[in-house]
Amino acid sequence: KLILVLNGPNLNLLGKREPGIYGSATLDDIGAALTERGTALGFAVEVRQSNHEGDLVDGLHDAQARGAHAVLLNAGAYTHTSVALLDAIRAIEVPVIEVHLSNPHAREAFRHTSWVAPAAKGTIAGFGADSYLLALEAAARL
Ligand code: DQA
Numbered sequence: 001k002l003i004l005v006l007n008g009p010n011l012n013l014l015g016k017r018e019p020g021i022y023g024s025a026t027l028d029d030i031g032a033a034l035t036e037r038g039t040a041l042g043f044a045v046e047v048r049q050s051n052h053e054g055d056l057v058d059g060l061h062d063a064q065a066r067g068a069h070a071v072l073l074n075a076g077a078y079t080h081t082s083v084a085l086l087d088a089i090r091a092i093e094v095p096v097i098e099v100h101l102s103n104p105h106a107r108e109a110f111r112h113t114s115w116v117a118p119a120a121k122g123t124i125a126g127f128g129a130d131s132y133l134l135a136l137e138a139a140a141r142l
Pocket of ligand 1: 111
């Protein structure tokens with residue numbers, strides 16, 4: 001049973017990038033915590049990151065092809081721009097949980113719109129690195 005964790009642009013810089021907003025944990029730290037908790041819950045967790053929109057689309061297709069149990073998707077700034085991601089989520093049957101470290105609704109107006117949200121099973125945002133762990137718990141319960 002696989003849970004795929006897809007991360008979008010600039011999330012490779014986590015830990016160094018605006019730590020006041022995104023925290024000091026790196027994506028590797030988050031991946032290690034997810035793998036540990038996933039194992040305890042009976043899931044294999046695979047974490048990917050790309051700065052390229054199409055790679056995220058490919059990742060969603062891949063989740064479907066591999067029969068993944070769920071996808072956790074932090075699309076970064078593509079959240080607010082990408083109709084392609086919306087379409088890709090609608091094109092697959094695997095449930096997708098939208099994840100954000102920060103709470104986009106508490107930030108600039110341009111972050112208040114998510115193209116991912118209308119097709120997502122649900123959204124977890126605002127809890128820093130814990131957003132991923134909370135999303136993993138939610139995914140495991142689906
Ligand atoms: C983010 C929020 C987005 O608005 C931003 O562009 C990011 C990170 C988050 O995890 O809080 O890159 O998705």
